[in-house]
Amino acid sequence: MIYNEEKIKSYLKNILSIPSPSGYTSKIMDYIIDELQILNAPYIITNKGAVIVTLKGKNNDYQRTLSAHVDTLGAMVKNINTSGSLAIDPIGGFMMNSIEGENCQIETINGETFTGTIQTTKPSVHINGSDARELKRVPENMEVILDEKISSKLEVEELGISVGDFICFDARTIFTQKGFIKSRHLDDKASVAILLYVIKYTLESKIELPYTTNIYISNYEEVGHGASSAIPLKTKEFISVDMGCPGPLQNSSEYSVCICAKDSSGPYDLGLRRKLTEVCKNENIDYKIDVYPHYGSDASAALRAGWDIKTALIGAGIFASHGYERTHMDSILATLDLIIKYNMLE
Template identity: 70%
Template sequence: MNYCKDNIKYYLESILNIPSPTGFTEKIMKFIMDELDKINIPYTVTTKGAVIVSLKGKDDSYQRTYSAHVDTLGAMVKGIKSNGTLSLVPLGGFMMGAIDGENCIVETMDGKTFTGTIHAVKPSVHISGQEAYDLKKVPENMEVVLDEKVNSKSDVESLGINVGDFICFDTRTIITEKEFVKSRHLDDKASVAILLYSIKYIVENNLELPYTTNFFISNYEEVGHGASAALPPLTKEFISVDMGAPGLDQNSTEYAVCICAKDSSGPYDFELRKRLTETCKNNNIDYRIDIYPFYGSDASAALRAGWDIKVALIGPGVFSSHAYERTHMDAVLNTLDLVVKYSLEK
């Protein structure tokens, strides 16, 4: 199929550059809705703020639903220290060392934004010596140093910063000449871009779907309840499009679509996994099957909530997950191809 890389890259870069830590996703959801409006695609919005697109198929009684999540890792202001720095609490699960030295933006309740840098409380070996080397990277030992001339708690409060304000990490998004995509939050914004382009491609090419196919853009996956409610009620197959995790002793790769056989929530549906694998084989889609022992997904959340559905998990291979991540456009295109091709199969 003739996919437009420029369109995919536009979605990818745009989505990655809109801050959306879990619990703070209104801006990115507006972007998603605006893009759907541009191509005249109707959608619904759930009470929790998820966006659902439904494309009618020949059979409306058996429905497929794909999901991807826009919410990302991030942090919140936990306190304002006497020296004008901010203590923080993480949103989502990540190693604190992965954000040491990272630039960030603090956004207040009234929409003001302030730049800063996340540092360990002992950031300099010239001052703290061995203590700086030995300091554990835990939330209690990390802080935000604002790019403001502040020296006290009252100085910071006068800016309008308060406990509970969101801290958004600089994504440092780069697509290299050789089509490596490097950024924070490829989990799961790469897959959101894939689903958004899939909708556009299916509609603009008038592709005939055997089953009504839904696209569920969730906004609370990182805290475990993104797809636990409000799925289209006739969903029989639920496919979470998230990420594969290449790494030590893993079968995944940054160049293929990864199909998860099992994660921390248990095995995914064997029959559905087999059908997805056959679609890859029949269409020369580069794929890998893998197991992720410390992973969960929107499909996991849907099962825990009691939905009587078959579930699967697929996604582009993303190296260094929950840190500064990397994938390749090959993985993005292979995942896109699987979503589109499987959507056309009965």
């Protein structure tokens, strides 16, 4: 099958450009909904703000659901310091050193946007010497320096910034000529772009699906409860389209679709994993099977919530996950191909 790589990249570029830390996802959901309306795709919005697209199939009683999450890592203003800097509290699990020196924007409750830079409280070796190097990178030693002429807490408050405002990290997205994509938040916006293209491809190609297939775009995965509710009731097979984690002692790759056998929530359904690997073998899709000891997914959340579903986890290989990440178009296309072929499987 021939896929439109430029359209996939366009979706991904647009999605990565819209800040969406967990709890602040309305703007990116508006983008998703706009694209679904262009495609004339049927969808619902859940009470929690997730979006579910339903693609009708011949069998409506045995349904498949594929999920990806649009929420990302980020932070929240914990306190306004007397100097006018902002203390931060993390949203999601990441290393503090991975955001040191990162540009960011603050989204206020009143809808205003301010920019700044995340620094340690001792950011200069010329001033702090060895203390700057040895300072432990923990939230209490990190702060946002605003791009404003301010020097006090009162001046910051007068700008309209307050405790509880969201801090969004600059994605710094780059598409290289050799097919690499470097950006924050490829976890899991790469998968959202893939599933958006799956919807487009399925509808425009007039594919007759053997089973009704739902596309669930969740918005609270990074904090553990993304797909814990509102899964279509007739779902029997649930696939979390998230990411693989290449690295030392791992089997995953940036150039393949990665299929997770087990993560911190336990093994995924063996029969469903076998079905996915057979599709890869029969269709010559490059794949890797791996185990991730420090990982959870929308499928994990659904199982913890008590849903009686068979689950699997697949995704593109994302290097340096929860940091400044990287993947390759080969991995994205392999993941896309597996999803399309799985959806068509009788």
